[in-house]
C-alpha cells in the first residue's frame with residue numbers, strides 16, 4: 001500500500017496531527033508516476049493506494065480515480081464523510097468528526113469501515129446505526145495538538161464540546177478504548193501503528 005496525502009481540510013479537529021502547511025501541486029500523471037516510483041516492485045495485481053489527507057474529497061475527482069484504476073491501483077480512501085465522493089473508490093474508511101468539530105455532519109450514506117476517534121467520553125453507540133461492514137475505535141491521541149498551528153492553536157477555541165479538553169488532561173484514551181471494545185465486541189480496536197513504530 002502506498003499513501004497519497006492530499007493537502008487541506010474543511011474541518012479543524014483539536015487533535016489533528018496533519019501539517020497542512022506543505023503541499024505541491026501535481027497532475028494525475030505526475031501523481032501516478034510518483035506512486036509507482038515509491039513502490040516500483042509492486043506487480044500490477046497488487047497495487048494499492050490509500051488516499052488520505054487532510055480531507056481528500058476536497059481535491060479527488062473522477063479523472064484521477066479513473067487514471068489510478070487504469071494504472072492498476074485498487075483505491076482506498078480515508079474521509080471525514082462531510083462531502084460526497086467520486087464514484088468508483090474501492091474501499092472507503094469513514095472517520096466521523098461530528099463530536100469534535102463544527103460543520104462536521106456526515107453526508108456519506110455508507111462506508112466499508114467506520115473508524116471513530118475515541119476520547120473515552122464520546123459515545124460510539126450512535127454510529128452502529130451507520131451502514132458499514134466494520135466498526136473500529138481508535139484512541140484519541142492527545143500527544144500532538146495541531147502542529148499546523150504551532151501548538152498555540154486557535155482550533156482549541158473551536159472545540160464544541162469540553163469533553164475533548166477533559167480527555168486530553170484526564171483520560172488514558174488507549175486504556176479507555178480497550179476497555180470499551182472489550183465490553184462492546186461489535187467494535188474492534190484500531191491503533192496508529194506508524195506512531196508506535198516511530199515511522200512518521
Ligand code: SF4
Nearest residue numbers: 009011013016054080
Ligand atoms: S478531519 Fe482529519 S485531517 Fe481534518 S482536521 Fe480533523 S483530524 Fe485533521
